Amino acid sequence: MINLTINGLDVSVEEGSTLLEAAQYLGFPIPTLCHMEGLSPYGACRLCVVEIGEGEKSKLVSSCTYPAEEGLKVRTASARVVRARKMIIELLLASCPQSKTIQDLASKLEVRQQRFRQEHEDCILCGLCVRMCEEQMMAKAIGFRGRGEKRSIGTPFDIKSDVCRFCGGCIYVCPACQLRCTYNEPEKAICGGCANLSPPCVEIDRFNDMMCYMDPCVACEIEKD
């Protein structure tokens, strides 16, 4: 067992557990978008930052990836942590304003405005879908491509993947995006997950790979050429 202090409380956790697990076990809420039980920790969204160490040597680390260390002093909601989280939420709101999850987080952290130029993106590149596909579905159909501002998620060469089993797991775990399913471009569809959901229309042949699990379904409106 490893002994550490979280928000002044002495706790002991099993070796190998992360700070996030330790804090959640004790009931300290830490917001996160890219963490999910059963998937390996990644540390992409940075929302789960906590402050460790003391004095000048204190620093922020992502609690989902940082291992619990003997004697570590952790603060999950210090002024520095809250300030950082608010800035992250503000950046998220500026990029993905429509996401319900992000809106809820913003309201919880009392972020009332965002001061950047408004964008409308669908993906925050948290990587949950990539890890879901690889680690739970053993498919590795999708992955990250590119780096920096050109980074994106998709199948290799944007061609419909042969190893994708249309499980829909990627859509299921997505915390932010609303339009992951690119139903009207079947060739580019990331997973085709909608294909195994029961179609709302009777004429299934006509709209075969155009079904969208989203409500409302617009498959009938976009007729296949």
Add this chain to the structure above:
Amino acid sequence: MIKLNTIFDLNALHDRLISSAKPEIPTVVITAGTCGQASGANDLIRIAKREILTRGLTERLHLRVTGCHGYCEMEPSVLVEPRGTFYPNVGIDDIPEIIDAAVKGITIDSLLFKEPVTSEPVEKQSDLPFYKKQVRTILSANEKIDPIRIFNYIENDGYSALMKVFGIGKSSRIIAEIKASNLRGRGGAGFPTGLKWQFLADQPSRNGKYLVCNADEGDPGAYMDRSILEGNPHSIIEGMIIGAYATGATEGIIYVRNEYPLAIKHLLIALRQARDLGLLGENILGTGLSFDIKLVKGAGAFVCGEETALIKSIEGKMGEPRQRPPFPTQAGINGNPTAINNVETWANIPVIIRNGAESFRSIGTKNNSGTKIFSLVGKIKNTGRVEVPMGITIGEIIYDIGGGPVGKAKIKAVQTGGPSGGCIPSDKFDLTIDYDSLAEAGSIMGSGGMIVMDEHTCMVDVAKYFMNFLKEESCGKCFTCRKGTQRMYEILDDVSNGEGSLEGLELLEELANSVKDTTMCQLGQTAPNPVLSTLHYFRDEYEQHVEKGKCPAGVCRSLITYSITEKCNGCTACLRACPEEAISGKKKERHSIDQSKCTQCGACWSVCKFDAVEVL
């Protein structure tokens, strides 16, 4: 090639090479690193070879092709030994003359370097102002060694540190020696190398341990590592073999960026020669040490210089940093203990072992021993690579070695540490060069890039340039680094277009601090440095952009206008240079610029010989 089976074989080879050397025969040394080749060294080599062969001088004159000596401004340069005569900016027509003079043992005064103030010719390389204040413990070897000839390296005391290490015979004493030297990692962070080796040596070896040479030098304007790789690859190999003996490592990897073709070529040749000679492989020199080095080429991502991303890249995965701990010395390549050192650190190892930790510590300051190589570029007279003792001031490097500004404009600031570094203003030039004081001033040592800026450099533009670089080179894993650099660029772009606001500057500072705090790796944590340091030291420049809509340096295109003053004598040079045909006027009459057509490209300003074009 003969194979050396024992330490005595190597010693005998060394002695034989020394005794058969003829130092009295004059040698023409041509610098042909990438920089030298770019300025025409290959032609010089061709002409020199032809001259020597056709005139039958092979017995009376030697030719040596080496890597870069450091004085880039004077490339291609020729050095004649044993006198040490230095000829700068040599043309192909000068070569026959130089060869003649070298054979006769005389110098050609007209081709010598001229002292900038007195215009007196300076003969010896060591007397040049550029070299005088340098302490070249590593770089001095470059001029003595032909990088593709291992015998050349052995003749110049190469692999003698390795013999000494095998003579000591105890790994703990070698680590103690490195620790005693106080050598700190030259990649930028300054972690004590001896300590890192100790961590690696203490780890149990299950499936082997790795040593890595980080040669993924990606900073704009930095080329220190390249010149060592090109000019003296065996010093790195020797350093790594010593490292393997000290730490028990079984495999070595040199991770070099693919944009360095000459470095890769020289490394591959050097590795093959070392293997053929029995200095790499199984049971090296009969000591029982088995160690081999392979070369891995990087695919061009800046972030792969970060050690955890570098490990991923070596493993064949996407170059993305990961959380430390576990540190690479605990779990690195394929989960095995790995120690990663920079090129310059490895090159320092043979020097420390050969001369002893005591002598290494005598250079530099207490906590920052030894020398550091910088690449001096930008608005400075003597661009080049300089090796200086730690503790020297920035001013000494810029004015004494670098020779000060190029034109009339004063030097305003120096940017150290590449994209992750910061700008240090000229009133702080008495700052000493060491890891701690640079960090205190808001910059970093980095791997050693030094970009000099004068009054015609706009600090907003500089920050924007680096942010543009970083938003493309961030791996994109951490949301705050990926989006933060994009947003910082966005705000800086607004400021340089005259659309910024004071609130925008506050937001920029707030965002920069958040990015610094919340990202995982060193790239993200230092990415805001260009913004933070320019905001700290040059806030008035930002405010002039925002409040008055003016760019004081005359760089930001949206905020400046060009006009022609009464100094114009109507030479029509600007009229011909203008790509937009915005300038009109008759010969010998004052010209004028049509502002509606002008795109602020500055072509007129740069061609005007009479200072008649004004930037406002």
